[in-house]
Amino acid sequence: MPTKTDLQSLPSAYDHHAAQAKWYAFWEEKQYFHADPAPVLAGKKKPYSVVIPPPNVTGALHLGHALNNTLQDILCRRKRMQGYEVLWMPGTDHAGIATQAVVERRILAEEGKSRHDLGREGLVDRIWQWKAQYEERITGQLKQLGASCDWARQRFTLDDQCARAVRETFFKLFSDGKVYRGKRLVNWDTFLQTAVSDDEVFHEETKGNFWSFHYPVIDPQPGEPTHVTIATTRPETMLGDTAVAVHPDPAAQLDKVEAELKEKLAAAPAKEKAPIEKQLEALTERRKTLLPKLIQLRDMAARGVMLTLPLCDRKIPLIADEWAKPELGSGCVKITPAHDPNDYDVYGRHPEIGAINIMERDGTLTDSVPEPYRGLTMPQARKAVLADLEAAGCHDPEKDVEDRLIDLAHSDRSKTPIEPYLADQWFVKMDELAQSAMDAVTDGKTKIIPERYSKTYLDWLSEKRDWPVGRQLWWGHRIPVWEFRKDAITGSVREMGSSTQPTRFKRALQLGNGRVAGYAEVDGAAVSDINDFEFNTRQSWNFKICPADDESLQHEYSDGKSVQEALEADHCGFSQDEEVLDTWFSSALWPFSTMGWPEQTDLLKAFYPTSTLVTSRDIITLWVARMVLMGKYLLDEVPFPEVYIHPKILDGFGETMSKSKGNGVDPLDVIEQFGADALRFGIAYLTTETQDVRLPVEFVCPNCDTNVPQTKKNRVQPRVECPQCNEAFRTQWAEKPEDLALPRGPVTSERFELGRNFCNKLWNASRFALTNLEGYSPAASADGSPGRGATDTGGATNDLRIEDRWLLSRLSTVTAEVSSALDEYRFADAARTLYDFAWNEFCSFYIEMTKTRLDSPNDGAEEGADKQVAQAVLAHALDVLLRLLHPMTPFLTEEVWHLLGEVAPVRGLPAAAGAGPLQAGESVCVAPWPESDAAAIDKTIEEQFAKFQAVLGAVREVRQGQQIPPKEPVEFTVKCDATTAELLRPMQPYFTQMARATAIELGPDAKTPNIAASKPLGPIEVHVDVAAFIDVEAEKARLAKEQANLAKYIGGVKGKLANEKFVSGAPAAVVEAERTKLAEAESQLAAVKAALAKL
């Protein structure tokens, strides 16, 4: 028997620290979050599973993660209460490039060492240490947040189990001919020396120049130009030029541009016409001066005219291609296929021009450029090339330069400018895979919510661009391909044995146990049978092997050698590819790799496909689409039927939060200040369907506790001085010892006060209930078993008073609304509904009204019974409210649940759907989710109660308007019909309790006191006797305002009704409603006038 809590000594404010410390440990100990596949496989429980979008181990979680995980937790906790077997799979992502970059930078800064100093193993080892540290941090943050993850099953995208899935997947793709090696122009990060994806690139406008050069024409015919002029923003790339292009039909192109401009001109508003007209003029001028020359050049290109590439002493062709824009610059464009994406496309159309790579991986120039430039960096080469071009007379710095803003791509990871670079890359063919993922959404197998994001998803997939999966990194899943190295070959591959299997891509060979695939190509022709094959060093080779997993590599041949030995034996000449896979490759497998695939585990059988994916819109393409296609490809089933896309958290300036901007908020700071429940409730409250969440950010001064609003300026400073106390505190940027010595100023947002206040309100309402349940006994249960003492007169429902019925009606409505809101991912609606109900109805009315009832002694017959009804309803309502709120505020509700269990262990009303009073469970975590009791919903009661609320409000308003001191009792009369009077009569104690007012007369004949302040409420008139307090001027002013409002309103309605079209066009019910409103307003106006006259 646990010791009873002394309820009188509960703190008057909710202590989130204490609750959080207590209950997470309790839940873990009870293993509530540990999913068991057995009952699911046995058909006893329905499964509900969610995989966490694995946060990357680059750093700690921020508020965006808090939002993402809070929403998942809300869903999971609710489903658990609904009786599902819930699996919330937690884990983290290795985030290849991001993590390696962070760790490399750190090591360079702290130890002055590069990754090459450490070596591959050394660096990877250091990153594992980093990972361990941040994984722990992240896990801690999630637990602090209250996330109900199945921690025993935590995974990491680079752990052995995930690696197994990656290998198996790559093997299947390879065997199916969906993996190939090809050339591709990539975004090259010369600092990290790796390709980065488009998504890891940001663009920034930079001041630059537009330089013009002249390339000499070789053997021009008389009358033909001797030079071709081209212009570029990157002069150094001219060393890699392989052609100059001119448009194949410059006249037609100019016509087209002109037609477009004219169309634009016709549509443009007057003030915008001028610039367009100017453009048109320029075009006409260009037609005169430039067009003949362009036509001439086009003809020269057709004839095969060559140009001399200055500085390089190389001949390059003049070609005709549409990439050249006759409307821009000189109309001609230099083509550098290996260093510009558009030029690379031109090369695709004119392969004969070739592509020359002029850059090493480190960003210096290769030996393919003339000697003087070799080894220079790109900026150095630019200077040298410009100087030499000038010296050669091909460029005049006086005339041939203009300033221009250039949209320059930068690597997100190293912040250095991106160099386009032609590199060998691993690709996954996307045609069929992408189509299958598109089908999943168009067929409705996977539903994206909100629906509009389907477009993002489908648009991206429909491009079916092959997926470059290789990364020149050390941190990641190493590509499981062994490649033949020609220089190492001395023997034969015959001893590996083989069988053959044709595929759609070249030809794959199944070797050994059939779990090793390979393909071979000799002099460009696929090899179908390598059994009798002898290597010939004169031939050109392409031979690659991919084993499904390490075990396959260990497969032994009859001679006792393993595949791996055979592969890596010197005479065979195979070695493993140096690259690693794109992080998203392993993330794409997350929904099933975490469950043990490719093993057919019980977990996988019970919980795949998962139920819902909760994520943010920026990774719909990178991650969601790829999970869908991999799920379909590998398991023939979409990984989730629903994807919920939630808003993003922005700061007060509408910018995304990030550590690098300094506007990031650590959820732990918010939790420390406001509590996890407040953070979670605040997040749910803000999660609306269409809007991103804007959150003004503040520092909290550690010296005086004032909030210091964050500005774009102070958010990047190492120290901030508090304007309140003039003391300084440090920020995340503090590095110098004198800054680090300062106390840290946490970064939070006042927005979470709403959640904190709400939690506190609920805590105090609970405290009130708990301390007023003395003598509580459960209501009689529906089956007639003994319960509450005073049931002799019938079921407890017979004793319910109007406020009880009202509350139960509202509670049922709210239960239904919250349920459907959560079913439809309307988190804000659910939170707002609960907030409004708990605060404005449960607290402001029900609890206030029970005060008078709970005040009466236990014994007396009627009063005692009434008190017990109030207690039963109070306990029941609190019980339901706790259960409804638990997914959002788990710690608070668990705390109160246990306290309530001490005083009212058996709760519920006979009228409550499906259950009479029942023994409450040991945790609200596993308590049943409330069912809405349709029978309890009573619109009539709600309308009646609304009348009481309106009269009470009128009295309060008059009191306030007349500045009547709160302690002074007042009297009032209510002129109303007899039914309303009957309704209001029993409410007298509440008028006393809640407005210190006594209704001295109620009914049709109720008289207006001599000196009264009046408030008409439609058919009801409230007159407060203010003889002792009257402030005539104040009352006159109040009434005059009311009169003006009414007159205006009446005017509007009269106008409407006078409109013949309205009366005949609108539905009769609407017209009738307007008439009623008019009548009521007119009688109110009359009452106001009468009151004014009386004054």
Next chain:
RNA sequence: GGGCGCGUAGCUCAGUUGGUUAGAGCGCUUGCUUGACAUGCAAGAGGUCACAGAUUCGAGUUCUGUCGUGCCCA
């Protein structure tokens, strides 16, 4: 340039299929140390629903355009 949002009170946001005098929280003003809660109670002020058209008896809500703003893609 294309796509998707957003623009409602000083701030942050709700506003379901068109139909009460457009709401909430914070902030502001006034009055309250009543036994759950000052992280609170009661009341008040504050809005040309970005702008211009169109549809309709009726538009914050539907359509078109403009302006502003944000994100994604090229």
